């Protein structure tokens with residue numbers, strides 16, 4: 001079948017508070033993503049970007065999160081209807097997630113080399129020594145200098161930017177079909193950002209897809225093959241031609257976003 | 267000056283090696299002034315900032331730090347500094363003066379929430395119930411609750427969208443003006459430096475390579491490292507297939523800073539002299555000063 005890799009249909013994401021009140025962070029969101037495409041979601045803080053993106057690998061803690069309506073079709077199968085076992089295997093092998101915050105996804109107690117190798121060993125049919133070699137190769141790919149030395153480091157011994165690069169290696173090394181990256185380069189400086197973005201771009205290639213959340217419209221210009229603008233939990237504009245969007249955003253809110261970003265440029 | 271740092275050196279023992287991530291850093295922050303520290307990841311910005319507030323343990327520190335007033339921080343990573351099991355309002359109140367009545371603390375807390383653009387109801391929430399941007403605003407509110415004379419903001423808005431980024435930095439600027447509070451902004455984003463600072467110190471490999479008034483440094487960068495950083499900023503109107511990498515390679519680790527000018531392996535203008543142990547100062551800086 002040549003259908004979309006990811007089809008988000010009419011999805012709403014809500015959170016139930018302690019007192020039983022319900023807050024809807026995303027309403028009736030529909031988005032689709034094919035292999036070979038990179039979809040960027042932009043929008044102001046709190047507009048629901050992470051709520052939508054993190055629903056895809058079901059990484060929102062539920063409760064409090066729940067999905068009052070909609071479907072998330074991944075290769076034609078609804079993620080919201082998957083059994084825990086199916087979900088685990090999809091999550092481990094086929095979807096790679098890069099978070100805004102590296103700390104939560106690295107264990108403070110283990111050397112980063114061991115963490116990377118263990119992940120490879122668990123999920124791929126490789127020997128421990130091959131896993132170590134692959135871990136080393138990936139540290140190199142994400143631009144960690146002197147990777148042999150860094151394998152022995154604990155996360156707290158690395159700078160914020162380096163922790164982020166380790167996490168990116170962790171998410172990408174299993175060769176996922178879908179890469180979901182939520183502000184993956186905000187902790188990185190411009191030079192490493194360029195390197196990581198081009199790495200992601202080359203990994204997306206023809207056979208996988210990228211769902212990227214970023215606040216940096218300069219990054220969108222470099223990465224996106226299409227884009228969606230969210231505001232107050234809704235998708236207010238989508239565009240398949242990103243440079244046409246920047247030249248002429250149609251929604252007033254998008255226009256304001258673009259104008260503001262231009263003003264911030266040097 | 268609210269802060270004077272003189273020849274700061276920070277040394278760690280790491281895996282049997284001596285590592286000196288900060289070596290001979292000098293800079294100052296004027297009272298009520300806005301100063302920036304900018305540079306790539308791993309250049310020693312955060313360590314420098316932590317040393318200012320004596321927040322580093324297990325490091326050997328030498329040099330002089332003169333701090334004339336209270337310092338508060340807003341860090342890169344809100345979840346690292348916020349207590350996940352304490353309501354946000356309580357966390358903001360924690361840093362306030364001890365003598366205040368309960369009602370006064372509460373009123374001040376609500377005012378701080380409002381000034382960082384959060385609704386009052388947020389006071390009763392836990393950090394995980396807020397989005398990344400909202401968490402960062404809470405951090406800013408709790409730093410301000412300590413009435414500091416110097417606010418060190420270490421990548422305070424990297425996780426925010428541009429609109430909120432601007433609001434938050436405008437807010438820091440406004441409050442800094444009102445309270446005559448100095449700000450040391452640590453960032454790798456030159457766009458923010460240009461809008462929110464008067465002075466800038468560009469840091470590479472544990473040293474400051476160029477400093478001066480923001481306007482002159484950004485419009486007329488002299489050091490090749492500063493030039494490279496400026497060129498690497500992604501631009502909205504750049505073609506999608508434009509080359510992505512503008513400074514090749516990455517910052518080497520602190521136990522392997524190159525001899526001579528530490529930037530020489532990555533510098534397009536490097537000459538033989540640059541890697542000599544006798545190297546003193548980048549010719550791009552000295553040439554300029556002769557005129």
Ligand SMILES: Nc1ncnc2c1ncn2[C@@H]1O[C@H](COP(=O)(O)OP(=O)(O)OP(=O)(O)O)[C@@H](O)[C@H]1O
Nearest residue numbers: 015025045046047048049050051395396397398399
């Ligand atoms: N666990 C939760 N419980 C209650 N409300 C939540 C929870 N997580 C997020 N929210 C709310 O949902 C809304 C959308 O949050 P979300 O994290 O999706 O925004 P975002 O667009 O990713 O913002 P940012 O750019 O700041 O990361 C926010 O108002 C937030 O307060």
Ligand SMILES: Nc1ncnc2c1ncn2[C@@H]1O[C@H](COP(=O)(O)OP(=O)(O)OP(=O)(O)O)[C@@H](O)[C@H]1O
Nearest residue numbers: 157158159160161278287307308309310311312313
């Ligand atoms: N506790 C420590 N022990 C040993 N080395 C450390 C320690 N903390 C930091 N370092 C090293 O010192 C160097 C500078 O780190 P620092 O956190 O100051 O960088 P930074 O400029 O703030 O980078 P970023 O932009 O990534 O936050 C890095 O190479 C880091 O690995």
Ligand code: SF4
Nearest residue numbers: 527530533536540548
């Ligand atoms: S000293 Fe030489 S290598 Fe270093 S920045 Fe200047 S020109 Fe480049």
Ligand SMILES: [Mg+2]
Nearest residue numbers: 049050397398
């Ligand atoms: Mg988010």
Ligand SMILES: [Mg+2]
Nearest residue numbers: 159160311312
């Ligand atoms: Mg730092």
